[in-house]
Amino acid sequence: MNEAEFSIHTPTENVLTLDQAVLLYHGRNGGALATVHEVMTVDGSPVIGAGRAMTAQAARELAAALLQRVAHGGFLPETVLYVHGDLILWWVPPTRRHIAFRVDGDHAEAFGGGERGETVPQPGLVFAASSRTWGVWAVKGNRRPTPQTPLYQAPYFNVNGQGGICQGNVPVPEGTTVEKIEAWNDAFFRSYFTHPNVTGKLLRYRGGAYAFWRDMLDQRFTRFPERVLVDVKTTLGGLLGGKDRKEAA
Incomplete structure (x- = not known):
């Protein structure tokens, strides 16, 4: 019989011990069965023992443990709002942060230059990232968001009406663990913002989005309005598919 070899790399040595094995059985009609087997060491080698059917509760506990391991490396900071598989949502409280623009055409003249960047006030933000998603929304206030917290269009160029961020040629981090959150923040804010990417209003301001960000770069506001x-x-x-969706106006 052929023997398969594999290894598991963990952040800390000797923190994982092989003590059980799970065997999966799939039927032609799509059904599945799992059995759990104790693993014994015989002459220095692991041997899979007799098995028992995995209960529904044991399956849920195993799935939760595996998802937790994939999503983060342990401690969850207060800024993390939601974790499921490789999807992670986090909150960035209002702060001052550098932002840069690269615009052309008539907008460049009205903007005070084709390329401009300054450290300016930013609103509270909720980011979402996964292997399939990269999005951002704004929130009001400086309290940690809850499921009932209203969301607002992120007032940035390169963000569409559904919160999706246009990546362009911006390199993004590999993985969505907690340790990568600041790298994702940097990937967003260190890119050049080039043009509005919504069909409706990006924000409510006399003169529109270009006038607003020109005034922000000119330090007109000490706090984000x-x-x-x-x-x-x-x-x-509501964003996560819950029942807290606001009634449409």
Whole structure:
């Protein structure tokens, strides 16, 4: 019989011990059965013993443990809002952060230059990232969001009406673990913002989005003016498929 070899690399040596094996059986009609087997060491080698059927509760506990391991490396900071598989949502409280623009055409002249960048106030933000998703929304206030927290259009160029971020040629981090959150933040803010990417209003401001960000770069505001944010008619819970969706106006 052929023997398969594999290894597991963990952040800390000797933290994992092989003590059980799970065998999966699939039927032609799509059904599945799993059995759990104790693993014994015989003459220095692991040997799989007799098995027993895996209960539904044991399957849920195993799935939760595996998802937790994939999603983060242990401690979850307060800024992490939601974790499921490789999907992670986190909150960035209001702060001052550098932002850079690269615009052309008539907008460049009105913008005060084709390339401009300054450290300016930013609103509270909710980011989402996974192997298939990269999005951002704005929130008001400086309290940690809850499922009932209303979401607003992120007031940035290169973000569409569904919160999706246009990646362009911006390199993004590999993986969505907690340790990568700041790298994802940097990938967003260190890119050049080039043009609005929504069909409706990006924000509510006399003169529009270009005038707003020109005034922000000119240091007109000491705090981000939340009154300019556009309500997207949903909450954090609604975004995740819950029942906290706001009634449409």
